Amino acid sequence: MQDLSRQRCFNHKFREAVARCPECGRFFCRECIAEHEDRVLCASCLNKLLKTSKVSSLRLTGLIRLGQFLCGGMVLWMFFYYLGQILLSLPTSFHEGTLWQTGWWGDQ
Ligand SMILES: [Zn+2]
Numbered sequence: 001m002q003d004l005s006r007q008r009c010f011n012h013k014f015r016e017a018v019a020r021c022p023e024c025g026r027f028f029c030r031e032c033i034a035e036h037e038d039r040v041l042c043a044s045c046l047n048k049l050l051k052t053s054k055v056s057s058l059r060l061t062g063l064i065r066l067g068q069f070l071c072g073g074m075v076l077w078m079f080f081y082y083l084g085q086i087l088l089s090l091p092t093s094f095h096e097g098t099l100w101q102t103g104w105w106g107d108q
């Protein structure tokens with residue numbers, strides 16, 4: 001264990017350090033560190049990390065979004081397609097208003 005109380009923040013010379021950034025090894029006060037995916041990083045390292053990881057993850061989420069959008073569109077299209085088929089396959093008696101006598105959906 002390192003003695004943190006003796007360390008001062010890299011950005012604030014008069015503030016006590018509460019954590020050490022694992023990336024750059026500098027000490028920082030509470031205001032200068034941030035948590036990111038269960039890791040405590042300083043602001044500059046966090047920015048660096050976000051800049052490098054953002055591009056790839058953004059691309060990936062974009063692809064996933066596109067896939068979800070296409071899947072949703074397909075499901076919608078199928079739904080309306082089959083709905084149209086069902087409407088078309090309805091017996092003409094439906095349109096003539098004799099539905100309730102014939103019971104086209106079966107014996108119920
Ligand atoms: Zn750092």
Ligand SMILES: [Zn+2]
Pocket residue numbers: 009010011012015028029030031032
């Ligand atoms: Zn600080």
